[in-house]
Amino acid sequence: MTAETPSRNAEPAGSGGNATIKEVARLARVSVATVSRVLNDKGPVRDETRQRILEVVRSLSYVPHGAARSLTTNQTDTLGVLLPDIYGEFFSELIRGIDSAARRRGYHVLVSGSHEDREEVQAVLRTLRGRVDGLILMTPSADMLEALRSVPPETLPTVLLNCPSTSLPFDSLNVDNRGGARAMVRHLFGLGHRRIAFIQGPLDNHEARERLGGYRDAVRALGAEMDPALEIRGDFSEEAGCRAGERILAVRPRPTAVFAANDAMAIGCLYALREAGIEVPGEVALAGFDDIPIARYMSPALTSVGVPIAELGALAMERLLDAMRQKGSRPPRHESLPPALVVRGSCGAPGVPGDRSTSRSIRKEIL
Amino acid sequence: MTAETPSRNAEPAGSGGNATIKEVARLARVSVATVSRVLNDKGPVRDETRQRILEVVRSLSYVPHGAARSLTTNQTDTLGVLLPDIYGEFFSELIRGIDSAARRRGYHVLVSGSHEDREEVQAVLRTLRGRVDGLILMTPSADMLEALRSVPPETLPTVLLNCPSTSLPFDSLNVDNRGGARAMVRHLFGLGHRRIAFIQGPLDNHEARERLGGYRDAVRALGAEMDPALEIRGDFSEEAGCRAGERILAVRPRPTAVFAANDAMAIGCLYALREAGIEVPGEVALAGFDDIPIARYMSPALTSVGVPIAELGALAMERLLDAMRQKGSRPPRHESLPPALVVRGSCGAPGVPGDRSTSRSIRKEIL
DNA sequence: CTAGGCTATGTAACCGGTTACAGTCCGACT
């Protein structure tokens, strides 16, 4: 009972959190099994014993070793989030949504962004084995998505976010980019605009293409002007929006409205227009896409297609948790979220005060 | 040699990545030790054997199990990043910097944000044991920082980011918020402003207090007007900046310049001023802090104190890696990064064209 | 010819937990 090896006995109580379950067991004079039972609230343990163990745990400030636990239970309580890039408000919102939903459920979040090529994505994906229980994946380029075919995800519960539709057997969550863009064009058309310029996103990006498609659909359907000169290249950055703005001013006849494929470009464009002395929305109406938090603080406040970004992240979490529970035996589900039209001052709609508040901006569900 | 249990033998070659090292060993007719040696490039292995093993690895698309490996090597190749909140461009920039630096070194990044209270921080910190090799911690509230005393970090290499100076034995990296604020006030003073309003950040935030301190220091030192009415409460959000802007307009005599403790509030304030028909910088000059990427696309482009956010993140990574190598036996180092004055249009400095380009904005190192 | 040394490989302990299974103890039931 008292035959303790004097080797590494009772630590000074509170020095770091590196004790093992064995030490706890020894000091509490029980077996590791019992300690484990107490820690995980499994199986019956006499209350007196439990107290004794808990006491030792506290005095040692013992914390179970994550990797060790993961090894046997085969779950890591960690979710991976793989993003094409981490830049700007869109991603901070997304991560925020995912992180808070995850922590609420007791999960950790492993993020990884900015991937150059297929090789790298595959490499990262590989190293994820044994580190995460599930994966949220956002890869707007179809090519990159193919990278998944030969890598772990096949066995790892996965949710695709805003990815090109594929035959991959995963759940997917998409924003109806096409519908959102159509709605915005219709809105501008309704305000009397017939010559509407469009600032494109990067064309290897699925969302960017969908938004462009929606723009074209609506222009054609409504009989607005179709003119290649109205479609300006861009890459989702403010910088690109700014350059696009400058180019748009040179187009003749000058468009009366500009629709940017995302808010960052709309903001860049707004900057360029103002610098050129153009009045917005007086001379040119402007609209963006995403409704990032800062959009309402532009002046004029930016009209945009509202994507509930943080909620999107949270929802992806839910779906992932779902997929993890069902463990594969379940046909993949595909959902599409409808965005909303958020009308503020920049498009010159009547009855919209120059107010930033969401309540005073007009939020329309699109059909 | 051929005595294989028919139980779970040769998988269809390429089905997921769930083989174990034992299966690889069996199929390659070697021991697990040899497989391990090949995988880690340790110890001598005959080339023929190596090839055979590699072949099997490929055909099984075998990937070592992260948790298992972590258990023995006692390292997880993962770094934890604990943030007070994940919101806005500041954090997306920071995470971007950290993530890219980490991946370059072969590390994963575990983020966790938005912590309410001490309890929660401690809980998260605890669950990090055995999951990360090091920690980057940003906790501007001193109270929250105290939470660290009784938790793992004591044994975990840690770098503090923008935290209140403490006696905690960790490396720390700080931006010279006070100096930056002083420099900005000096700049505004130099432009002729004597009545400079300041929009505060949340006062339980260390950075916010430092910036406020810098403002007061400079105002006092320069003999500009000191007036409690010039200090407006805020909380770093655009919304707060907007309300502050409204309140500032009611102050009499009206300040001729406004200095916001961060860019988000400056942007909110700019919005309020424009809505009220005030011209910036004509009637009121405006300046912010952080120089988030979007600042240059405001109109007028926002003058700000430039903090190289992404670089800050990357640098934190470097320091952490350093601390991990030295493994504790090394006195904590404290560094302070000097911000730079980024002069653009919003403060009305002469000779600054309304241009967004960094090259045409004026960037001054402060002393 | 043999002791050593080097290369290539296998054996088995170990990392820190979880858990199936096997006691042990004790009160209740027949």
Place this chain on the structure above:
DNA sequence: AGTCGGACTGTAACCGGTTACATAGCCTAG
């Protein structure tokens, strides 16, 4: 009184790797 069943606890296998040490074969120097 003898059985039985639950409550409580311990033993040991196992998760999937890494690695110290042992072993075997072969070559070279003494």
